[in-house]
Amino acid sequence: MKKKRPSLRDIAEVLNVSTTTVSFVLNGKGEEKKISKQLIERVENYLKEIDYKPNLIARSLRTGNSHIIVFMVEDVSNHFFSKVGRIIEDISYKHDYRVLFCSTENDAKRTREHIEVFKERQVDGFIIVPPPGIKEAVEDLQQNGTPVVLFDRKIEGIEIDSVLLNNYEGSRNATLHLIEQGFKNIAFITIDLNQNQMLDRLAGYRATVKEAGLTEYILTLPYDPDRASDSRKKIQEFIAAHPQLDSIFFATNYLSQSGLKTLHQIDSNLVSNLGIISFDDSYFFEMYAPTISAYAQPIELMAKELMRLMLDRIQKKNEALNVEEVNLDGELIIRESSLKKYTRL
């Protein structure tokens, strides 16, 4: 049933040349290795004729690389990560790399297991959104000389290429925007995740509110996504306890989404009457009524920077390179929800 594909050796035999010759021509090293024009042409023609495809596994075994890049994120089906992944896939494809997506679930053990397997599969590089507790595994990769680029989050106490969002600035901008629109009692709703990107956002909010002489109102919800109804109750209580609130800043887009739903359930006018802004954009914010303002992460730029670093590191694998920490700014997208309200103010 399975017709065996011809191997290099088969080809060499048919053409009556050595496998070396075929290999060199195949890899475009014909000229460099001073193989005659005619021979090159003859080989190339034959390769084309039989539409020869080399066995990539054999090549990997020999060369030690695989032209595969791993993209490890918390959840590949998360909108933000999947969009970034999509662009990474495209850039990789153009450079003849493939991308293995995988979900860490923010779990260190699972992540370490994945890393082990991929290492044994000779993947050429890792782009990782690091869960807590994988510092050693990452250092190990670095020791090994495997390119690693961190994304979205840092690991403290380790020198490593990273592409990050300037969370503090973003949070500050969003808060400032609300203040400029005349909001005085701005709530910040976040999750109790002890990770620097969330802490920076909180810090940005607090500093800005304080600077403006306003009071801070902070609600911290449990991270556990299974306890959505708990969160709903907490939001409801929070709103009830602070009737003076005129606006809400959600620290991440899935909070905004569930938050909007909750607000709507509490009182269908609430969403229109409160100033609302979200950290992280969502494609549904512009279809909502009112449309929801957001501080958007620069998805395309992030993907490009990740791949720029990755391809560079792969190429210059044996040179010592300066570690780069790329801090990108997002963009404040002002829609209806964060504009001055006349109904309530």
Add this chain to the structure above:
Amino acid sequence: MKKKRPSLRDIAEVLNVSTTTVSFVLNGKGEEKKISKQLIERVENYLKEIDYKPNLIARSLRTGNSHIIVFMVEDVSNHFFSKVGRIIEDISYKHDYRVLFCSTENDAKRTREHIEVFKERQVDGFIIVPPPGIKEAVEDLQQNGTPVVLFDRKIEGIEIDSVLLNNYEGSRNATLHLIEQGFKNIAFITIDLNQNQMLDRLAGYRATVKEAGLTEYILTLPYDPDRASDSRKKIQEFIAAHPQLDSIFFATNYLSQSGLKTLHQIDSNLVSNLGIISFDDSYFFEMYAPTISAYAQPIELMAKELMRLMLDRIQKKNEALNVEEVNLDGELIIRESSLKKYTRL
């Protein structure tokens, strides 16, 4: 810098046994091959001690398989596909397979290229959402004995395992529901994609409307996503031309999304006054005001069926199996938007 990992041979030398022995023990074939208990134990202990990880590439080269499954969809960042992919990833992980996600962009050439590369990489199976024009490539894989399971769409004139949605029934159910709620002038908005899943949905709508003695109103929009503004205009004209419409059935979730936005722009009361239902659910439908009814695809079940077939085919690679076409039913999720309206009727 790179400390070389120990190979099977190294281990054999250290233990003063043959590589065969180590290999057998490593693969749990010790007993079967009648290696003595003590030896097995000695080898196992050493393997554990040095935390030996075999080189998976070498193994692949030798065995001809890779424990990698490819999941090819139109766009990996599409909500529906990424959710299915996420579950497939999980199931695979439990069976010690990894998943290579890749986007076809519904383009035959790109898809064929991907298939070629993956074939040379010895992937163990393909789950494919087939774009038009890849029938031959798929048949080729089948010839090769590589497991292929189609998802979401069929390829006409080819016997192949597939997991599909029962589009006709789904469309019928959604239409019936609107009729039961008292809607009389139901529009069907679709895209001009000549693929059977879309045609079945259209057919389901038409048959049901006809059966109920109602008039059909069909708007077909161009597929090209770049021409969103065109679509908006067409929707607007369509609504204007048929003031008697009391409800709209969108044939796919991204149509619903852009459609809702358009409706809202035309007249902010329109969304509340029309009956609305969407083929395909979206997580944002339940946050919208009003919440949007939908015929939801059974994401988890689909992923499970895909993997059931895939793992089965991989395992029984050399047996002739009956082709299975799994047709799944979705679920009608009734929310506010499709309930009887009192404001307009």
Add this chain to the structure above:
DNA sequence: TTGAAAGCGCTAACAA
């Protein structure tokens, strides 16, 4: 019950 050795298909150092 264990070991020797032949490959899987490719690359590249070395020889001719």
Add this chain to the structure above:
DNA sequence: TTGTTAGCGCTTTCAA
């Protein structure tokens, strides 16, 4: 300018 050949690390047949 081209060819010979030794591996890459593993599995598995055959021999001992």
